[in-house]
Amino acid sequence: MGIRLYQTQTSMFCEKVRIVLAMKKIPYEIFDVREKRQPLVDFSGQKKFPVMDYNGKCVIDSTFISAFLEEQYPQNSIYPDSPSDKGLCLMLEDWSDEVLNQAIRTFRRAETPEAKKDAEKNLGILFKTLDQFFTGKDFLFGRMTIAEIAIFTQLHYLYTTVKYEIPASCANLLGWMDRMRQKLKLGSLTDSVPAGTSF
Incomplete structure (x- = not known):
């Protein structure tokens, strides 16, 4: 089937x-x-x-x-090896799916300039948090995990659909986004991951 x-x-x-x-x-x-x-x-x-x-x-x-x-399919695991790292990884996946997703949706759906400004400010706080998180790290757990995938797909949506870019001041976060782009074989961040591809 x-x-x-x-x-x-x-x-x-x-x-x-x-x-x-x-x-x-x-x-x-x-x-x-x-x-x-x-x-x-x-x-x-x-x-x-x-x-x-x-x-x-x-x-x-x-x-x-x-x-x-x-x-x-346990090959090419989406989780880190150690139990403590896996726990943190799952927490970050959930944070991305809930907190980061809600911030992006609020920004996209803002109907007034004031609401847009407030939503952008909240997004900026999350960007700065992630920028600190990725300081000195190519990947959070040494390789791509479900935490990275969850965070990337939320931020990637800003480029593909919302047409909004992460500010240049978040250099660590932008560097990580580019590493993910290369890992996922995307020509640019405005491209979406096609069905049927493999890495």
């Missing part, structure tokens, strides 16, 4: 799953829910995505999909 990913190309959470699949070199097919949502609803009983059909098993949410794929 194989693997089918119900997704959209622009969703940061769908891109997160595509990167995990690419890291592990797992073949799959995609179903674009923008064109037709009903097959997703028929299969999963709900409208949120990404959803993975794994040989008939329904797995919903990028975090659960990533963890499931790690169990099934």
Whole structure:
């Protein structure tokens, strides 16, 4: 039966799953829910995505999909080796999916100049935090993990969809973004990770 990913190309959470699949070199097919949502609803009983059909098993949410794929395909692990590092990695994944995602959504949906200014200020605080975090580090745990993937896909959305760039003052963060871009074989940060690629 194989693997089918119900997704959209622009969703940061769908891109997160595509990167995990690419890291592990797992073949799959995609179903674009923008064109037709009903097959997703028929299969999963709900409208949120990404959803993975794994040989008939329904797995919903990028975090659960990533963890499931790690169990099934442990090669090229998305987690650090030590238990303490794995715990921190999972916390950063959750922070990215919740806190960073909400800040980006608030910025994108701001309807007044004042709201936009406030949202940009909040984003700037998170940028500075990440900039400090990546000081002197190529990758947080020595190699690309689900924490990096989660953080990158949220920030990448700013370039691909929001058309907003991280300020030049965040040199450490920008350096890391470029290392991720190269790792993911993207020509520029405005390119999205295509389905079916591998790293």
